[in-house]
Amino acid sequence: xxxxxxxxxxxxxxxxxxxxxxxxxxxxxxxxxxxxxxxxxxxxxxxxxxxxxxxxxxxxxxxxxxxxxxxxxxxxxxxxxxxxxxxxxxxx
Numbered sequence: 584x585x586x587x588x589x590x591x592x593x594x595x596x597x598x599x600x601x602x603x604x605x606x607x608x609x610x611x612x613x614x615x616x617x618x619x620x621x622x623x624x625x626x627x628x629x630x631x632x633x634x635x636x637x638x639x640x641x642x643x644x645x646x647x648x649x650x651x652x653x654x655x656x657x658x659x660x661x662x663x664x665x666x667x668x669x670x671x672x673x674x675x
Contacts, residue, residue, distance in 0.1 A: 584641040584652060597642050600649060606674045611636040614651055614667045624665060647671055 586595040601607050611634055618628040628634060641652040648671040654664060 584643060586642070586644060595644075596638070597640055598638050600642070601636075601674055607636050610651070610669055610674055613669055613673045617667055618665065648673070 587593065588595070601610060611631060614636060615628065615631045615634045618624040618634060636651065641654065643650045643652060643666075645668065648669050651667040651669060652664065653667075
């Protein structure tokens with residue numbers, strides 16, 4: 584998944600959005616809180632380390648923040664591909 588500014592052509596990577604280890608951890612905690620309390624993911628997301636947020640995590644923009652996109656091949660989620668909506672307020 585690639586994210587580009589349609590005006591400038593700049594390619595955005597997650598490290599351009601989450602600029603410190605603290606922001607990665609905040610987003611990981613938010614994603615864990617969501618996944619661990621919503622079926623069907625709550626059956627397999629039992630601890631924060633079950634949710635990976637790093638420089639390789641795929642994402643997409645939405646008006647109020649980003650979606651984290653977890654591909655089936657890269658996770659333990661057998662129930663589809665989770666898209667977790669992360670508001671800007673979590674990481675800014």
